[in-house]
Amino acid sequence: MLAPVLIFVYARPEHTRRTIESLAYNYQADDTDVFIFSDAPKNEKAIKNVTLVRDYIDTLPDKKLFKSVKIIKSEFNKGLANSIISGVNEIIELTQQVIVLEDDLITSPDFLSYMNDALKFYENDKKIWSVSGYTFNLDFPDKYESEVYLSYRGCSWGWATWKNRWDNVDWQVDDYMTFRIDKSLRKKFNRGGRDLSAMLDSQMKGDIDSWAIRWCYSQSKLDMFTIYPKVSRVKNIGLDGSGTHSGVSSKYDTSINTSNRRCEFDHPELNDKIIRLFKDRFGTRFEYFVVWNKALIKKMLRI
Template identity: 80%
Template sequence: MLAPVLIFVYARPEHTRKTIESLASNYLASATDVFIFSDAPKNEKANEKVKLVREYIDTLSDQEIFKSLKIIKAEYNKGLANSIISGVNEIIKLNRQVIVLEDDLITSPDFLGYMNDALEFYERNKKIWSISGYTFNLDFPEKYKSEVYLSYRGCSWGWATWEDRWNAVDWQVSDYMTFKKSKSLRYKFNRGGRDMSAMLDAQIDGKIDSWAIRWCYSQFKLNMFTVYPKVSRVKNIGLDGSGTHSGISNRYDTSLNTSTKKCEFDHPELDDEIIRLFKDRFGTRFEYFVIWNKKLIKKMLRI
């Protein structure tokens, strides 16, 4: 049985259209159940764009693109973090596994095949936390022959997981004070990227509202890994300043898979060189706060 796809949309009608159209072009689209979660506008400024998004997704039911389609429209603004946590909670208990997209992600035609095959292959491997559809363009070591690799960090740009892993997340980060005071724990958490400890601090301090950093923290606590493809099945088109939580950047541009060959999964070991290359794609703690403070200042000036 194929995993259902959850798509979280908000106020970007053109991005949403591209996300849906690329998913509809997947080989397994007609065999896949899809749930679209549409968040309500946060303020009057977002009203028109949310309306346009909802008008567009309402046209999809008659097109019979997917095996089934259910649209869930929030009556009040939940924000991305609460939308994803509550939406995944609702669907994963019925299906035991989910594939998740947001409204700014273009997928390759084999995305659904890759994700479903990976979910099946790694389900019994209790060291695997999640499956990522996205990857950076990395210069892999010549000796590295696997078609996938492992990382300490989950990815929110097209991902999948199982019910037992999802239910293991401590959304309250109940041991944060211990973590905050421990240099060794903070250093270890940053194996997935130098920004991770600073992001968790910002989350707890109320400066950001991120489900993903809390998800990654639970992954770290449980010493589990995320499987990434060597060739990306997802491209993020939202780093153009249009998103609520994203600025403008080409740091994460990647090449989308065009091969029709199925990915051959195996059980690779952690590769130190790949881990280093992966980690280097994320900014330092200083860079994180510079970017965040710039965004905060801009937001304050708009008020």
């Protein structure tokens, strides 16, 4: 039985259409159950686009693009973090595993087969926290033969996990006061990127509202890894200024898989060179604060 796909949409009708149409071109689309979670408008400005998104997704059940389509429309604005946490909680309780997309992710035709194969292959490997469909374009070592690699950090751009991993997330971050002043814990968390500890600080101060930083923090505490493909199965089209939580950037552009051959999974060793290359893509703690402060200033000027 294939894992269901959860798609979280808000107020980007064109991005939503492209996300769903690319998923519909997947080889296993006909056998996949899809749950679409639509958040309500945050303000009057968002009403038009939320309506356009909802008008579009309402047409999907009759198009028979997937095995089934269930649409869940929120009556009030939850925000992305609460939408994902509550949506995944609801479905993973029933299905034990999920594949998750947001409304700005183009998938390769083999995305579903890659994800389902990975979920099956790593189900009993208790060191694996999640599976990512996205990856950077990295300069892999010449002798690195595996088609996947390990990272200390999960990715929210097309991912999958199991209930027995998801249930271990501490959404309240109860030990934050200890973490905040413990240099060794902060260093450990930053193995996945120099921005991580600073992002968790911003989350706990209320400056940002991120489910993913709390998800990654629990992963770090449990010393678990995320499986990444060498060749991406996901392309993010949302870094164009249209998203609530994203600006404009080409930094994360990546080549997307075009091969019809199924990925051959194995149990790769942690590779120090790949970890360094991966970590460098997130810049420094200082760069994170510069980017965040610029975004905060722009937000304040619009108020």
